[in-house]
Amino acid sequence: MDASSAGFKVVTLGEGGVGKTSLIMRYVYDVFSGTQQTTIGSSFVERDVLVGDTKYKLRLWDTAGQERFDALTGFYARGARAVVICYDVTDRDTFDKVIPRWVKKVEDDVKLGQCHVCIVGTKADLVRDDPSRAKVSRQDIATLEQDIRALCGNHPIDFFETSAKDNLGVAAIFDTVARRFHEAEQHGDAVTHGIAPSGATPKEKNGCC
Numbered sequence: 144m145d146a147s148s149a150g151f152k153v154v155t156l157g158e159g160g161v162g163k164t165s166l167i168m169r170y171v172y173d174v175f176s177g178t179q180q181t182t183i184g185s186s187f188v189e190r191d192v193l194v195g196d197t198k199y200k201l202r203l204w205d206t207a208g209q210e211r212f213d214a215l216t217g218f219y220a221r222g223a224r225a226v227v228i229c230y231d232v233t234d235r236d237t238f239d240k241v242i243p244r245w246v247k248k249v250e251d252d253v254k255l256g257q258c259h260v261c262i263v264g265t266k267a268d269l270v271r272d273d274p275s276r277a278k279v280s281r282q283d284i285a286t287l288e289q290d291i292r293a294l295c296g297n298h299p300i301d302f303f304e305t306s307a308k309d310n311l312g313v314a315a316i317f318d319t320v321a322r323r324f325h326e327a328e329q330h331g332d333a334v335t336h337g338i339a340p341s342g343a344t345p346k347e348k349n350g351c352c
Contacts, residue, residue, distance in 0.1 A: 150202055151224035151225070152222055156227070156248065158230035159207065160234075161234070162229060166227075181269060186203070199325070203239055226253060227263075228241055231264075233266055242287070264284075267311060268309045
């Protein structure tokens, strides 16, 4: 495969205010603003990432987390080759909704096991500055991982803790997504089906394969 061969869709999911936009802005533009406007519907940006000698174009979709936008969020999630589900490490409610709301949405609109899943804790800098603000323990994360793996089977799932403000762990999310996609492509896994050439738009459809 040449050095500008493939692009794929990555969708961020999570409750409103968890910092999905901040992650994408930090990764694509290397900027941070503490006053991001609420995403209405969705927004879309691209960034190239190199894995070995293969360049992938990540098409990053930032979706709204408010329930009134659920139908739109599900629409934009379709055709995703990877989903990044975010929660705020200082807000327990956003963590508790990872499976019942967001993993369920992936299963309904994308299909678990047919796209790569990342679970991302955001705003780690707030806990660093004040440990009492932490609302999610290591045991909570271990239990969540076990529960999600029971749903996804052997399909790889990656967990991250990040700070868009401090640029901590942000690139690792999307670099891992690209690497997982590259590995799946090399093995001909279903998640790679329907890859579009770089610069083209993948055909949207229900499910990842």
